[in-house]
Amino acid sequence: MKSLSEYWELVELLTTSLATAAAVAVGGSQVGTFVLTRKEGLAALALPQVVAVGVAVALREGWPPIWPAIVAAGAAVLALGWSKQRGANHWVLPSLYVAGLSVSFLVIANAGAHVEEMQQRFTGIDVAVDVQTAMVVVPVVLGAGLLTSLLWRRWVAIAQAPAMAELAGLKPARWDIAFLCLLTTVLLFGTAALGAVMVLAMLFLPAATALPWAKRMPGALWIGGVLGLLFLAAGFVISVEMEWPLSHSVSGTGVAAMGISYIAYQVRQLTLRKSPV
Amino acid sequence: MSVVEAKNAVFGYQGRAIVRVECLQVHAGQCLGVFGPNGSGKTTLVRGLSGLIPPMAGSVQRSGTLRMGYVQQHRSMDLQWPMTALDAASIAVSSRRPFGWMSSHARRGIVEAMVTLEVSDLSERHFASLSGGQQQRVLLAGALAAQPELLILDEPTEGLDVRSRRILLRALSEAEKNGLATIMISHAIDDLASLSDEVVWFHEGEHEGEPSRVEVMAVDSLVERVLKLRQTA
Numbered sequence: 001m002k003s004l005s006e007y008w009e010l011v012e013l014l015t016t017s018l019a020t021a022a023a024v025a026v027g028g029s030q031v032g033t034f035v036l037t038r039k040e041g042l043a044a045l046a047l048p049q050v051v052a053v054g055v056a057v058a059l060r061e062g063w064p065p066i067w068p069a070i071v072a073a074g075a076a077v078l079a080l081g082w083s084k085q086r087g088a089n090h091w092v093l094p095s096l097y098v099a100g101l102s103v104s105f106l107v108i109a110n111a112g113a114h115v116e117e118m119q120q121r122f123t124g125i126d127v128a129v130d131v132q133t134a135m136v137v138v139p140v141v142l143g144a145g146l147l148t149s150l151l152w153r154r155w156v157a158i159a160q161a162p163a164m165a166e167l168a169g170l171k172p173a174r175w176d177i178a179f180l181c182l183l184t185t186v187l188l189f190g191t192a193a194l195g196a197v198m199v200l201a202m203l204f205l206p207a208a209t210a211l212p213w214a215k216r217m218p219g220a221l222w223i224g225g226v227l228g229l230l231f232l233a234a235g236f237v238i239s240v241e242m243e244w245p246l247s248h249s250v251s252g253t254g255v256a257a258m259g260i261s262y263i264a265y266q267v268r269q270l271t272l273r274k275s276p277v
Numbered sequence: 278m279s280v281v282e283a284k285n286a287v288f289g290y291q292g293r294a295i296v297r298v299e300c301l302q303v304h305a306g307q308c309l310g311v312f313g314p315n316g317s318g319k320t321t322l323v324r325g326l327s328g329l330i331p332p333m334a335g336s337v338q339r340s341g342t343l344r345m346g347y348v349q350q351h352r353s354m355d356l357q358w359p360m361t362a363l364d365a366a367s368i369a370v371s372s373r374r375p376f377g378w379m380s381s382h383a384r385r386g387i388v389e390a391m392v393t394l395e396v397s398d399l400s401e402r403h404f405a406s407l408s409g410g411q412q413q414r415v416l417l418a419g420a421l422a423a424q425p426e427l428l429i430l431d432e433p434t435e436g437l438d439v440r441s442r443r444i445l446l447r448a449l450s451e452a453e454k455n456g457l458a459t460i461m462i463s464h465a466i467d468d469l470a471s472l473s474d475e476v477v478w479f480h481e482g483e484h485e486g487e488p489s490r491v492e493v494m495a496v497d498s499l500v501e502r503v504l505k506l507r508q509t510a
Contacts, residue, residue, distance in 0.1 A: 153377030168372035
């Protein structure tokens with residue numbers, strides 16, 4: 001077990017990476033709460049794969065990856081919006097996932113260095129965040145999370161009562177696209193800085209752990225944010241002690257917490273059912 | 278005064294006509310019942326009258342800036358969302374507010390409507406834990422709190438207990454007395470008879486692919502026609 005002073009030294013060394021991860025934990029968990037309630041999990045999995053195609057093209061051509069990644073993300077959002085409107089996302093989403101997974105590696109096939117870089121971007125292993133990247137990613141991801149949580153009643157209305165919302169003058173299709181844009185922003189910036197594993201873990205796991213216990217949406221959002229930070233802290237300790245990659249340690253912590261939360265919730269429900277009225 | 282008037286209107290989707298209306302009016306303070314078998318075009322007609330789909334032919338006129346509300350079946354709500362009864366009742370009002378943000382005044386209005394529907398004591402309860410009848414009353418309270426001029430109800434009494442049904446119909450009847458126009462899709466003839474002034478009856482198209490035709494009749498004629506159909510069946 002490392003001493004507190006050793007931990008302090010590590011935190012100082014990894015300040016930008018940890019600050020960025022904390023922003024992804026808070027922002028990602030806010031968006032993730034609605035990813036789960038809106039049942040958009042497959043979209044969240046497919047989007048990074050499509051973005052990877054843009055990154056692969058950039059690597060192959062020697063361009064900076066951000067713009068091709070944004071173009072690929074924009075195309076994916078339009079495709080998802082289109083498919084949802086036509087009720088075709090049950091086949092478009094898995095197709096996009098598989099296409100992104102395959103094409104991104106075909107684009108850089110036989111280029112060993114690029115393949116390794118792509119794998120790093122996905123897994124988040126050996127990724128260090130520089131100050132300039134953190135200065136962009138932290139406010140963008142926090143902003144996307146804040147905006148998503150401030151609009152919680154809108155997401156409820158669009159998902160629960162689309163006809164009522166439409167009669168009130170809202171355009172559900174446009175709000176669906178707006179949500180996909182917020183999700184894409186978190187995925188794009190988070191993956192660019194920390195890799196896909198960390199971002200997906202922060203999108204799904206804090207929300208999945210919090211949702212069974214929450215009575216209201218604001219409560220679920222608060223608990224999700226706090227859990228995201230706790231998973232990061234616990235994952236950091238595990239990664240230091242076991243010399244495991246941070247992203248995977250955080251994911252492992254989140255999965256364990258989610259499992260415990262689910263079992264505890266089921267036990268509680270059983271106890272409530274059995275207890276006399 | 279009619280709030281909605283359709284003349285020689287045809288409604289449908291993607292170039293396919295589903296329902297045809299010669300003349301239909303919805304008046305303030307009255308209820309138009311919509312009765313018909315599944316697939317006859319009830320939802321298409323209501324979407325056309327409310328403006329959610331444009332007419333393929335003919336015209337639909339709505340008075341000024343008509344405030345419309347919609348009460349869906351409680352069964353169509355996704356119970357996985359963490360929300361209280363008050364949150365569920367707030368959906369209609371929050372849909373009309375910038376970014377969905379609610380003021381304390383708006384919240385008070387919703388609670389008042391919940392008192393009328395006798396669900397105010399459930400406001401902090403988890404929506405998913407309520408009975409179907411309680412959920413339906415919560416949704417109606419929310420819709421009424423948004424102060425619509427025209428309220429569309431999609432089978433609001435389907436599967437409800439006697440008490441919930443009575444409270445719901447009484448609240449709708451009172452709202453009508455205050456000038457609310459309603460369009461109620463229902464298979465429950467009793468409910469249509471107690472609330473509606475006129476009822477829409479659907480005649481199937483004569484040939485395959487032809488849209489169904491709408492006939493507007495007095496509610497007494499609906500009862501007679503249904504009884505006759507049951508006798509011949």
